Structure formats: structure tokens, C-alpha cells
Amino acid sequence: MTSTGAEHGASSEVGRLQTVMLHRPGNELKRLTPRNNDKLLFDGIPWVARAQEEHDAFAQALRDRDVEVLYLTELLTETLESEVARNHAITSALSGLHLGDTMRGYLARFLREASPAELTDYLTAGIRNDEVRGGFGLVTSLLDPHDFLVDPLPNLLFTRDSSVWVQDRVAITSLSMPARKRETQLTELIYTEHPRFRGTRKIHGWHSEYVEGGDVLLLGDGVIAVGVGERTTPAGVERLARQVFHADLAHTVLAVPIAQERATMHLDTVCTMVDVDKIVMYPNVADSLTAYAVTLAEGAESDAELTLRVADAEPFLVAAAKAMQIDTLHQIDTGLDPVTAEREQWDDGNNTLALAPRVAVAYERNDETNARLEDAGIEVVRIAGSELGSGRGGPRCMSCPVAREPLPA
Numbered sequence: 001m002t003s004t005g006a007e008h009g010a011s012s013e014v015g016r017l018q019t020v021m022l023h024r025p026g027n028e029l030k031r032l033t034p035r036n037n038d039k040l041l042f043d044g045i046p047w048v049a050r051a052q053e054e055h056d057a058f059a060q061a062l063r064d065r066d067v068e069v070l071y072l073t074e075l076l077t078e079t080l081e082s083e084v085a086r087n088h089a090i091t092s093a094l095s096g097l098h099l100g101d102t103m104r105g106y107l108a109r110f111l112r113e114a115s116p117a118e119l120t121d122y123l124t125a126g127i128r129n130d131e132v133r134g135g136f137g138l139v140t141s142l143l144d145p146h147d148f149l150v151d152p153l154p155n156l157l158f159t160r161d162s163s164v165w166v167q168d169r170v171a172i173t174s175l176s177m178p179a180r181k182r183e184t185q186l187t188e189l190i191y192t193e194h195p196r197f198r199g200t201r202k203i204h205g206w207h208s209e210y211v212e213g214g215d216v217l218l219l220g221d222g223v224i225a226v227g228v229g230e231r232t233t234p235a236g237v238e239r240l241a242r243q244v245f246h247a248d249l250a251h252t253v254l255a256v257p258i259a260q261e262r263a264t265m266h267l268d269t270v271c272t273m274v275d276v277d278k279i280v281m282y283p284n285v286a287d288s289l290t291a292y293a294v295t296l297a298e299g300a301e302s303d304a305e306l307t308l309r310v311a312d313a314e315p316f317l318v319a320a321a322k323a324m325q326i327d328t329l330h331q332i333d334t335g336l337d338p339v340t341a342e343r344e345q346w347d348d349g350n351n352t353l354a355l356a357p358r359v360a361v362a363y364e365r366n367d368e369t370n371a372r373l374e375d376a377g378i379e380v381v382r383i384a385g386s387e388l389g390s391g392r393g394g395p396r397c398m399s400c401p402v403a404r405e406p407l408p409a
């Protein structure tokens with residue numbers, strides 16, 4: 001089942017969703033405790049069985065709409081059948097650890113003996129000191145039995161952030177928070193070594209300046225908005241712009257400053273596209289959101305040598321409509337009072353996943369936002385998210401579109 005990757009890709013946020021990559025919550029969530037949840041970027045301790053039920057219902061809602069659901073861990077286990085991929089995965093997982101030679105040597109052997117499925121579990125749920133038998137040395141003795149030797153990755157749930165398809169290429173992102181950095185070792189491995197994706201051309205990379213997928217919105221063919229705030233840096237958006245221009249994947253990148261706060265960690269926490277010319281937006285930022293349009297002034301042999309043109313900041317909706325060459329990008333005004341708006345934004349009311357133009361998945365709990373979306377003619381596919389939401393991410397955050405139908409020209 002080797003492919004060139006040509007059947008994968010996305011050029012908008014709203015073209016009919018054909019294939020999506022999700023991560024069903026697993027053992028990595030069982031690692032969260034009140035002592036580590038802040039560092040691991042969760043706001044609470046989820047009830048894992050219920051989170052799995054909620055996630056299964058989310059996946060089923062997508063399948064009911066003919067969306068092919070791929071699971072990250074299944075892809076990873078299939079990838080790890082290959083000796084090359086296994087060696088690569090083990091080397092990269094161990095390279096960032098400061099555990100000394102005795103423990104590193106022991107862990108290398110321990111991981112090499114694991115089956116592909118076990119290795120997937122170790123790489124995603126992590127390994128605690130008391131879970132390894134052997135390797136007894138100074139490090140084993142002095143670390144707390146419950147310390148992690150390999151950290152768990154509970155935020156794998158948010159597959160949106162660790163890779164983004166732009167046309168027929170996949171951008172391996174560069175995650176800024178220490179708790180998430182290792183995620184892109186796994187997505188890079190899948191897109192490089194899994195037979196389904198072999199041959200897919202890549203851009204960006206985990207070694208590049210910080211760009212997180214939740215900040216990247218494909219507003220329309222050739223127009224990409226990128227939030228710049230707590231996660232994606234100004235240098236990150238510049239690097240991505242250079243790469244998409246060099247590869248001819250876009251003509252305009254809109255750099256959109258957002259507040260550097262947890263509540264607005266990514267652009268998709270304040271706005272998401274629900275139709276070709278409609279965006280749902282957190283009302284408390286709607287009037288102040290701006291964008292700097294970045295275009296190509298002059299080409300060059302390498303992306304680093306391109307000359308970029310940066311326009312003055314304009315209101316986001318104005319800059320977006322200009323770049324998209326439409327009269328108006330309509331903001332769906334949820335019309336909520338600031339307190340209700342703030343509550344529903346926190347619970348990812350604006351973080352919708354479009355399945356097609358005017359059809360979007362949203363958390364059921366955000367009654368008011370969902371009612372306003374329906375008033376605006378959007379079909380809302382409601383899902384439960386009481387447990388899933390404890391990681392502060394909604395349906396868009398929990399999904400990486402791998403293939404969307406192009407929109408009619």
C-alpha cells in the first residue's frame with residue numbers, strides 16, 4: 001500500500017472532510033496526577049474511561065459522515081514494524097534524555113525487545129522508574145520510583161498541533177512547550193516511514209522555529225492565517241511563509257497576533273471557519289484582531305533567500321477578505337454577553353471542526369454559541385466533551401485533516 005501521498009492533502013478548512021487522523025485517549029492520560037497536570041498542560045485529571053467513550057462518539061460522528069478515521073497509535077504501531085523506523089524511534093526518544101549511560105543503555109535494550117504495539121505504548125504513555133526491571137545503577141536508586149524516565153504525551157489527543165497538511169505536503173510542526181516536543185518525533189516518523197505516506201513531501205520540521213498546528217488556518221486556496229502568540233513565534237510564521245511560498249503552496253500568509261495566554265493559546269481557540277466565507281469568532285476579540293499580510297516580493301533558489309513583503313496591520317477580517325479575493329469574510333456574531341462568551345470560549349465553543357461547508361462538529365456544552373451558529377445556517381454536529389475538554393481543546397484541536405475535497409473553483 002505504498003503511495004506517493006498525492007491522494008492526501010487539504011487546501012481549505014471546509015472542503016468535505018475525507019480522512020482525518022485522531023488519537024484515542026489511552027494510557028498516557030492515566031499518567032496525569034495533581035502534581036504533574038499543570039506541567040503536562042491539562043487543567044484537571046480526566047476520567048479516562050469516559051474520555052474514551054466521548055472520543056469514540058466523536059469518531060463515530062465522523063464515520064457517520066463518511067469520514068475515514070485514522071488513529072495515530074495504529075499508524076505508529078504499523079510504522080514500527082519496520083526495523084529502520086524502530087531504530088529511529090528509539091534513538092530519537094533516548095537522545096533527549098539525561099539519564100546517564102547505564103540507564104540509557106538499559107532502556108535502549110528494553111525498548112529494542114518490545115513488540116511494535118508495546119513500543120507504541122512506551123513512546124506515548126512513557127516509562128516510570130519503577131516499571132523497569134534491571135538497569136540498576138545510581139540513577140535507578142536515586143530517582144523516585146514514580147519519576148518518569150520517558151515522559152508521557154497526554155496532549156497527543158490534540159493531533160491538530162503536531163502536523164498540518166498544506167495542499168499535498170505535510171508540515172511537521174515545531175511545538176514550543178517542553179511537554180509536547182516529542183510528539184513531532186512520532187508524526188514525522190509516521191509520515192516518513194508508514195507505507196501509506198511514504199513519498200509525501202514535507203515542510204517545516206521539529207527543528208525549525210516554533211509553529212503549532214492550532215495556529216494554522218487554511219482560509220482558502222492560497223491563503224493561510226497563522227496565529228502568533230503563546231505558541232507560534234514571529235520567526236515561526238516567517239519560516240512557514242518562506243516555505244509555503246517557495247513550494248508554491250500559498251500566495252498570502254496572514255500573521256495574526258493573539259494574546260499570549262492559555263485561554264487563547266492558538267488561533268483556533270478564538271476563531272474557526274465554518275463555511276467558505278464564514279468564520280465563528282470569539283466576540284471579545286472580534287473588534288481587535290489584526291493581521292499582517294505577508295506575500296512574496298521576490299523568488300530565490302532557497303526559501304531562506306526569498307524576499308518577503310509585509311503589509312501594515314489591518315483588521316483581520318479586512319485583510320482576510322482581500323487575500324481571499326472575496327467581498328466579505330462574514331464573522332458569525334455569537335452576540336454573547338462578554339461573560340457567557342468568555343465561559344464558552346474557554347470551553348472551546350469557537351473551536352469547531354468543519355466536515356463540509358456549513359457543517360461543523362462542536363462541543364454540546366456551548367449551548368449559546370451553538371444556537372447562534374444554527375441561526376446563521378450552520379448544521380452543528382454536537383459531541384460530548386466533559387472529560388476531553390480537560391486538556392483545553394475542542395473538535396478542531398482533536399483532529400488533523402489528512403484529506404479534504406478541494407472546493408469548487
Ligand SMILES: NC(=O)NCCC[C@H](N)C(=O)O
Pocket residue numbers: 040041042155158160161177180213214215265266268269391392393394396397
Ligand atoms: N489547537 C489547540 O488549541 N489545541 C489544544 C491543545 C491543548 C494542550 N493541552 C496544550 O496546552 O497544548
